[in-house]
Amino acid sequence: MPAAPKPDILAAFEAAKGFMPTDEGLALYAAAVEAGRLGLPLLEVGTYCGRSTVLLADAARQAGVTALTVDHHRGSEEQQPGWDYHDPETVDPETGLMDTLPAFRRTLHRAGLEEHVVALVGRSPQIAAIWNSPLGLVFVDGGHTDEHANADYEGWAPHVAEGGVLVIHDVFPEPLDEFTGQAPYRVYLRALESGDFTEISVTGSLRVLRRTRATAPAPR
Numbered sequence: 001m002p003a004a005p006k007p008d009i010l011a012a013f014e015a016a017k018g019f020m021p022t023d024e025g026l027a028l029y030a031a032a033v034e035a036g037r038l039g040l041p042l043l044e045v046g047t048y049c050g051r052s053t054v055l056l057a058d059a060a061r062q063a064g065v066t067a068l069t070v071d072h073h074r075g076s077e078e079q080q081p082g083w084d085y086h087d088p089e090t091v092d093p094e095t096g097l098m099d100t101l102p103a104f105r106r107t108l109h110r111a112g113l114e115e116h117v118v119a120l121v122g123r124s125p126q127i128a129a130i131w132n133s134p135l136g137l138v139f140v141d142g143g144h145t146d147e148h149a150n151a152d153y154e155g156w157a158p159h160v161a162e163g164g165v166l167v168i169h170d171v172f173p174e175p176l177d178e179f180t181g182q183a184p185y186r187v188y189l190r191a192l193e194s195g196d197f198t199e200i201s202v203t204g205s206l207r208v209l210r211r212t213r214a215t216a217p218a219p220r
C-alpha cells in the first residue's frame with residue numbers, strides 16, 4: 001500500500017491555495033515518503049502558496065530530513081494579471097506585484113510544519129548553480145515555458161541521488177488548452193531518453209521517475 005497522509009495533513013493540503021488535485025497530491029506524497037528513506041533532503045521547484053509543500057514537509061518530518069522549496073514568489077507567466085491562472089489575492093498592494101510568500105508562510109504555519117521546511121526565495125537556476133549536495137527527491141513544478149522547465153531539469157535533476165526520484169508536474173502529452181503548454185512533457189521525455197531515469201508511476205499529469213543510473217561525472 002502506498003503511504004497516505006493523515007487526515008489533518010490532507011486537509012491542510014486541500015485548504016491551501018494551489019492547483020494540484022488530490023489524486024496527484026497523494027501520488028507525490030507516496031513518492032516523497034519512499035524517497036525519504038534515503039535520508040536526503042526533498043526539494044521542490046515551485047512553492048506558490050505551499051499546497052504541495054505541505055505534503056513534502058510531512059514526508060520530510062517522517063523521514064527526519066528537511067524539505068526545501070524554491071520560488072521567487074513573483075508567479076509564473078500564466079499567473080500574472082490578465083492571465084487565466086491569476087488570483088488577485090496574491091498581489092501585494094504596495095508593489096503591485098505578485099507575492100505568494102505570505103500565503104505560503106500561513107499555509108505552513110496552519111499545518112504545523114514550519115520547522116521541517118527551508119524556503120529558498122529566488123530564481124531556480126541561480127539557486128541550482130550554487131547547489132552542491134545530493135537530494136532524495138526533486139519535484140519540478142516551476143515555470144512552464146521551455147526555457148524554465150529545461151533550466152529546472154538541467155539545474156536540479158543531476159542532484160537526484162541514485163534510487164531517488166524526479167517528479168514532474170503538468171505533463172500533458174496532448175495540449176490541454178491555450179494556456180497549458182507542453183514544456184513539462186518535453187522535459188519528461190528528456191529525462192526518460194537520458195537513460196538515467198525509469199518511470200514508476202503516472203497519476204493525472206504527475207510523473208514519478210526513479211534515478212536508476214548515477215549521473216555521469218561532469219566533463220573536465
Ligand SMILES: C[S@@+](CC[C@H](N)C(=O)[O-])C[C@H]1O[C@@H](n2cnc3c(N)ncnc32)[C@H](O)[C@@H]1O
Nearest residue numbers: 018046048051052071072075076123124142143
Ligand atoms: C505552478 S506554481 C507551483 C504550484 C505549487 N507546487 C502547488 O502545488 O501549489 C509555479 C511556481 O513556480 C514559480 N516559478 C516560476 N518560474 C520560476 C523560476 N525561474 N524560479 C523560481 N520560481 C519560479 C512561480 O513563482 C510559481 O509560484
